[in-house]
Amino acid sequence: MIASGDPASHEGAWLALPWLANGRLSQAERDKIEPHVRECAECREELAFQRLLCNALTEPDRVTYAPGPSFRKLMDRIDGAGQQSRKATEPNSKTLATLVPRPSSRSRRWSSLEVWRPPGLAWAASFVLMVGLAAVFTTANRSAPAPDAPVYRTHTDTPAPAPNVLHIIFQGSLTISEAEQVLRSSGAHIVEGPDGQGIFGVAPGASGSNNATPSRTTRELNVLWARLHTDPRVRWVEPVPGEYSAGAAEAPGPRGP
Amino acid sequence: MKGTQSIDPHTSSESNYRGGSAAREVELIARIANGDRKAFEELYGLYHRRLARFLTRLTKRYDVAEEVINDTFYIVWRKAGDFRGDSQPSTWILGIAYRKARNAFRSSSRILAMENPEAPPPPLTSEESLKTEELRDWLVHALVQLPVEQRLAVELCYELGYSCEEISSIMSCPVNTVKTRLFHARAKLQRLLPALGGIAPTDGGVRGSSRGKG
Numbered sequence: 001m002i003a004s005g006d007p008a009s010h011e012g013a014w015l016a017l018p019w020l021a022n023g024r025l026s027q028a029e030r031d032k033i034e035p036h037v038r039e040c041a042e043c044r045e046e047l048a049f050q051r052l053l054c055n056a057l058t059e060p061d062r063v064t065y066a067p068g069p070s071f072r073k074l075m076d077r078i079d080g081a082g083q084q085s086r087k088a089t090e091p092n093s094k095t096l097a098t099l100v101p102r103p104s105s106r107s108r109r110w111s112s113l114e115v116w117r118p119p120g121l122a123w124a125a126s127f128v129l130m131v132g133l134a135a136v137f138t139t140a141n142r143s144a145p146a147p148d149a150p151v152y153r154t155h156t157d158t159p160a161p162a163p164n165v166l167h168i169i170f171q172g173s174l175t176i177s178e179a180e181q182v183l184r185s186s187g188a189h190i191v192e193g194p195d196g197q198g199i200f201g202v203a204p205g206a207s208g209s210n211n212a213t214p215s216r217t218t219r220e221l222n223v224l225w226a227r228l229h230t231d232p233r234v235r236w237v238e239p240v241p242g243e244y245s246a247g248a249a250e251a252p253g254p255r256g257p
Numbered sequence: 258m259k260g261t262q263s264i265d266p267h268t269s270s271e272s273n274y275r276g277g278s279a280a281r282e283v284e285l286i287a288r289i290a291n292g293d294r295k296a297f298e299e300l301y302g303l304y305h306r307r308l309a310r311f312l313t314r315l316t317k318r319y320d321v322a323e324e325v326i327n328d329t330f331y332i333v334w335r336k337a338g339d340f341r342g343d344s345q346p347s348t349w350i351l352g353i354a355y356r357k358a359r360n361a362f363r364s365s366s367r368i369l370a371m372e373n374p375e376a377p378p379p380p381l382t383s384e385e386s387l388k389t390e391e392l393r394d395w396l397v398h399a400l401v402q403l404p405v406e407q408r409l410a411v412e413l414c415y416e417l418g419y420s421c422e423e424i425s426s427i428m429s430c431p432v433n434t435v436k437t438r439l440f441h442a443r444a445k446l447q448r449l450l451p452a453l454g455g456i457a458p459t460d461g462g463v464r465g466s467s468r469g470k471g
Contacts, residue, residue, distance in 0.1 A: 067305035
């Protein structure tokens with residue numbers, strides 16, 4: 001058993017050092033501990049070590065996980081559980097039929113009236129529809145482009161900018177630190193994923209680097225693809241469709257399992 | 258040696274985050290209690306990264322971490338109406354996550370998979386820029402050698418930046434137990450890390466232990 005100790009004593013200060021390092025001691029606690037820590041070489045050394053631990057464990061991750069796919073799984077589970085509990089609590093239709101009184105012939109007649117439409121209204125609707133069709137036909141003929149008129153283009157005619165990303169699946173037996181090692185040694189970082197199938201998007205360079213020109217990025221992607229393609233720890237790596245327009249010969253296709 | 262160096266607290270992003278968002282999280286939980294899925298998604302997004310990082314470090318497997326996160330938020334969805342604000346939302350959610358994680362770790366098949374020793378990372382280099390990153394690799398390697406309760410206490414304190422009282426609430430144990438767990442975890446890490454990377458004193462003993470043990 002460790003004594004909780006007086007915070008001003010060596011024992012008390014020693015026990016409180018993790019929270020002095022993570023910044024979660026109150027001002028009153030700090031006022032009690034800090035004078036001792038200033039005087040005590042052992043505590044100062046330990047505090048430096050504690051801060052090292054804090055820094056190492058709060059260092060930004062090399063691999064981050066997008067919450068979307070996991071959240072969708074959770075909602076499926078919640079919805080599935082909701083449906084099951086509804087099924088469990090819903091009385092079956094037979095029971096319902098016996099509980100609800102059958103409508104009388106009079107009420108059945110009224111309920112059929114609810115869906116009946118007078119013929120006059122149907123004729124009116126047909127007339128409006130015909131007039132509308134005629135108007136559309138006339139307008140279409142009048143606005144047909146002349147042979148030399150410019151062809152109408154939608155925005156989607158313009159190709160989307162290349163995403164500069166490779167899609168990758170690691171071997172299933174790989175641990176996270178091994179996957180990080182693959183990326184580090186290949187000079188890549190994760191930019192998206194994983195999705196529901198465990199596919200990550202990776203890009204060349206260190207995490208946070210964003211200064212690549214398009215031509216440089218294509219070249220780097222080719223190099224990265226070649227490295228990952230031959231790595232046995234990578235199960236599958238594929239350029240995102242539309243990628244490698246300039247360097248197609250260098251990137252023959254996805255590496256399959 | 259007398260030191261006059263400043264002992265400014267290490268301010269983690271976690272503690273900054275916690276300060277500004279507790280009220281928002283209370284509001285989200287109240288909306289979740291009324292079945293608001295948008296609020297649920299927002300709260301999930303706020304915690305997913307932290308929990309995924311915390312749990313994948315402990316389990317080394319994202320699928321296990323994801324299962325624990327979703328088990329946790331399944332409870333949050335169902336029990337949001339029971340949250341009375343007696344504790345911080347993050348303490349409540351981490352408390353649920355802690356219990357789910359502990360159960361997951363104790364599952365025998367998983368423990369075998371998780372604690373299956375793997376090759377240690379390469380030796381620490383002297384290059385300063387790499388040191389923190391490599392130290393983290395070593396720490397992850399050392400952490401799996403700690404008992405589950407000590408491992409979780411280390412992560413809650415150093416990574417997620419919780420106070421001793423908050424960890425005691427999350428782990429449902431007395432404050433002194435938290436200190437004891439961290440004391441032993443620190444001692445073991447100090448025994449492991451000098452040999453691993455030469456970053457801590459190698460005096461053959463555990464600093465402070467002679468006087469720290471009561």
